[in-house]
Amino acid sequence: MRRPVLTGAAVLRALHHGPRLPLVLPGPWDAASARVFADAGFPALATPSAGVAAALGYADGDVPPDEMFAAIGRIVRAVDVPVTADVEDGYGLGARELVARLAEAGAVGCNLEDGDRAGGGLVAAERQAARLAAVRAAAGDALVINARVDTYVRGAGGVAETVRRGRLYAAAGADCVYPIMAPPAELAALADGIGLPLNALAVPGGPSPEELGALGASRVTFGPGQQRRAMAAVAAEARQLRGGE
Structure with missing residues (x-):
């Protein structure tokens, strides 16, 4: 019997539970960087909104949605x-439109954060869970939802509140939970408490992806760090060229 062909979302979802964990997802900011990472053998990629914004000449959070989706499509x-x-907080799009825009761009997964970019705090957990449930209903199984929890970056950190939010988001249909900037020492408690694959952020000077995996992360991403380091290398070369004049 012929095996069914897996969709991109099914492949990405399976990688969160595969034998080679953590799933390390480099963060391409344009088509060229995406090809570098794919050619290196990474099985999937995760675009960082801040890195894409910088590549397009915007500050983080200032990219017009049309430009962001176009950039995702090129990648x-x-x-x-x-x-x-x-896709940050979803750009104010309704669930069906957001899912349609992601599908049009060809993305098979997304990050959706519960930080309130306008107010600076957090969206009510129940409200965010309802939004995630609407996205799941609109997408079915065709989208891997990574629910970003902003407790640690919004001054409301702690295992108890992060687990509470994570459980609500899991019940709403999230595939993965991303407590961005959570202390590495708390990853195990968060993973056990939430019960979904946990996304951890790798930062310079912090634990390696392998170490984050040993601490409880099933998935590791890099935010805009790789784009910033690449641009730092370009800046260093520019300074060297100017110095040689």
């Missing part, structure tokens, strides 16, 4: 591995 077209996209 997806450049590679033959699944791509999940950071």
Whole structure:
């Protein structure tokens, strides 16, 4: 019997539970960087909103939605591995429109955060859970939802509140929970308490992806760090060239 062909979302979802954990997802900011990471053998990629914004000449959070989705589309077209996209708080789009825009761009996963960018705090957990449930209903199984929890970056950190939110988001249909900037020492408690694959952020000077995996992370991403380091290398070369004049 012929085995069914897995969709991109099914492949990405399976990678969160595969034998090679943590799933390390580099963060391409344009088509060229995406090809570099895919050619290196990474099985999937995760676009960082801040890195894409910088590549487009915007501050983080200031990219017009049309430009962000167009950039995601160029990254997806450049590679033959699944791509999940950071779409911040969803740009005010309704669930059906957001899912349609992601599908049009070719992304098979997304980050959705519960930080209130306008007010600076957190969206009520129940409200965010309802939004995630609407996205799940609109997407079915065709989208891997990574529910970002902003407790630690919004001054409301702690295992108890993060677990509370994570459980609500899991019940709403999230595939993965991302307590961004959670202390590495708390990852195990968060993973056990939430019960879904946990996304951890790798930062310079912090634990390696392998170490984050040993601490409880099933998935590791890099935010805009790789884009910033690449631009730092370009800046260093520019200074060297100017110094040689």
